[in-house]
Amino acid sequence: MPPMTDPILIDDLTLAYGTQRVLSGLSLRVPAGSITALLGGNGAGKSTTLSALLGFTRAQSGSIAVCGIDPAADPDGARRHIAYLPENVALYEHLSAVENADYLLALSGERQPRDAIVEGLAAAGLQEQAWDQRLGGFSKGMRQKVAIAVALLRRVPVLLLDEPTSGLDPRATADFNALLVQVRARGTAVLMVTHDLLSAADIADRIAFIEAGRVAHEASASGAERFDVRALHARFQAGGAKVAA
Numbered sequence: 001m002p003p004m005t006d007p008i009l010i011d012d013l014t015l016a017y018g019t020q021r022v023l024s025g026l027s028l029r030v031p032a033g034s035i036t037a038l039l040g041g042n043g044a045g046k047s048t049t050l051s052a053l054l055g056f057t058r059a060q061s062g063s064i065a066v067c068g069i070d071p072a073a074d075p076d077g078a079r080r081h082i083a084y085l086p087e088n089v090a091l092y093e094h095l096s097a098v099e100n101a102d103y104l105l106a107l108s109g110e111r112q113p114r115d116a117i118v119e120g121l122a123a124a125g126l127q128e129q130a131w132d133q134r135l136g137g138f139s140k141g142m143r144q145k146v147a148i149a150v151a152l153l154r155r156v157p158v159l160l161l162d163e164p165t166s167g168l169d170p171r172a173t174a175d176f177n178a179l180l181v182q183v184r185a186r187g188t189a190v191l192m193v194t195h196d197l198l199s200a201a202d203i204a205d206r207i208a209f210i211e212a213g214r215v216a217h218e219a220s221a222s223g224a225e226r227f228d229v230r231a232l233h234a235r236f237q238a239g240g241a242k243v244a245a
């Protein structure tokens with residue numbers, strides 16, 4: 001059997017928008033069944049890194065692979081392995097939670113029966129009475145649950161999240177983090193862009209900080225370099241890693 005490669009592998013990536021260089025030698029890997037939090041100041045290049053993994057933005061040099069596929073060469077192939085939650089999840093207001101999930105799964109060619117959909121919504125923590133309600137009245141936390149249910153139902157090996165807990169209250173943040181822990185237990189490689197150092201320290205296996213276009217520091221949840229949130233906060237405060245309440 002060929003050796004398993006990490007679902008997310010980025011090596012020495014350099015990427016510029018016109019003359020503005022954003023990434024300068026960024027390397028990052030996210031193994032299966034693990035959560036990596038990507039932190040850094042505003043404009044550090046966190047969302048750009050996600051965009052490169054999704055094949056929306058092309059790097060000038062270095063290599064990038066999603067389950068062994070180069071997203072620049074084969075964006076559709078890479079995206080088949082990815083569930084992506086942008087900061088503001090785009091769902092359909094006039095459709096119910098079940099209808100949204102049904103439609104989004106159909107779009108990705110992975111239609112599933114209602115029983116499976118409601119099971120996914122329940123697993124994501126959405127209350128039964130909300131399953132057939134239109135999304136118009138949903139809170140951001142409830143919308144996140146619908147979106148993550150779709151991601152769970154797709155059973156893809158890679159989950160990309162862009163500031164998923166921004167705007168969530170502490171309870172909804174805790175619920176969301178608990179869900180991510182379940183996703184990790186299924187073997188998914190999770191890459192989460194966030195400014196929320198406390199959440200990152202709570203659930204991530206690794207925290208990577210981007211500075212000057214590269215990962216300037218990585219901290220691990222285990223071993224000698226175990227997270228010291230105060231030290232990380234002090235060190236990276238200037239770089240914009242905020243500690244959320």
Ligand SMILES: Nc1ncnc2c1ncn2[C@@H]1O[C@H](COP(=O)(O)OP(=O)(O)OP(=O)(O)O)[C@@H](O)[C@H]1O
Binds near residue numbers: 017
């Ligand atoms: N499509 C684009 N075209 C031109 N410049 C862009 C584009 N997208 C991002 N940029 C610029 O690239 C830099 C990095 O942006 P990016 O969104 O990756 O940062 P970020 O680390 O996610 O920031 P934030 O924490 O504020 O969301 C910024 O200076 C931004 O203005």
